[in-house]
Amino acid sequence: MSLKKKIGMGVATAALGLSLVGGGVFAYFSDTAESNNTFAAGTLDLNLNPEIVIDVKNIKPGDxxxxxxxxxxxxxxxxxxxxxxxxxxxxxxKGDNAEDFGKHIRVNFLRNIDKSGAIKPNDIIYSTTLHDLKGTAPDAVQKKIWSVFGENSGLKAGSKDTLKVQFEFVDDGDQNQFQGDSLQLKWIFDAKQTAGERK
Structure with a gap:
């Protein structure tokens, strides 16, 4: 074996020995722990019963x-x-309307039965016309007045609110222009979550 090869073998052997010694110096016990975590989002699921609140024909002023x-x-x-x-x-x-039919249909929100309380039930808690209600967004499950044993505002998971409403074709004495007319009403109930909280 040539001198170069002998020197190369010696250097390689020395390097291997150093690595083994170094490995021995830094040897240690080890262990691991694993965390498997989950984030599951909740759901908002609002339902209306019945889906058609009103469907009426042949109404006249005063009804x-x-x-x-x-x-x-x-x-x-x-x-x-x-x-x-x-x-x-x-x-x-007949194409003769000088006014909006919605201005003559009053909506009287009579009572949210669950929010009204046992001792002092609500009468008309909110009254307006369809015309004035359009473009606004009142809270349908808000507690309007203080009364004993009524639920707080909002709607807890798994609960329901029963609401009473009255529609009135207000008689102002001269509404011939609305004979034969119809009004298609769309109500959209939009549920909002509660504020974030510590979990």
Whole structure:
């Protein structure tokens, strides 16, 4: 074996020995722990029963119609408020309307039965016309007045609110222009979550 090869073998052997010694100096015990975590989002699931709150024909000035409906939270999260958006379209049968039919349909929100309380139930808690209600977004499940044993505002998961509403075709003495007309009302109930909180 040549001198170069012998020197190379010696250097390689020395390097291997140093690495073994170094490995021995830094040897240590070890252990691991594993964390498997989950983030699961809750759900908002608002349901309306019945889905058609009112469907009435042949109304005349002075008529009123009482209706009851339920808003139910079938989700896993509490709802802080339910905003009611109103829109409607009027079909003018004779093309002679000088006014908006929606200005003559009054909406009297009579009572949120669950929020009204046992001792002092609400009468009319909010009254307006469809025309004025359009473009606003009142809270349908808000507690309007203080009364004993009524629920707080909002809608807890798994709970429901029963609401009573009255529609009134207000008689102002001269409404011939609305004969044969119809009004298609759309109500959208928009549930909002409660504020974030420590979990």
């Amino acid at each position: 009123w119609m009482n209706r009851t409906f339920e808003l139910k939270n079938d989700g896993s999260l509490d709802i802080s408020k339910v905003l009611l958006s109103t829109d409607y379209t009027v079909t003018d049968a």
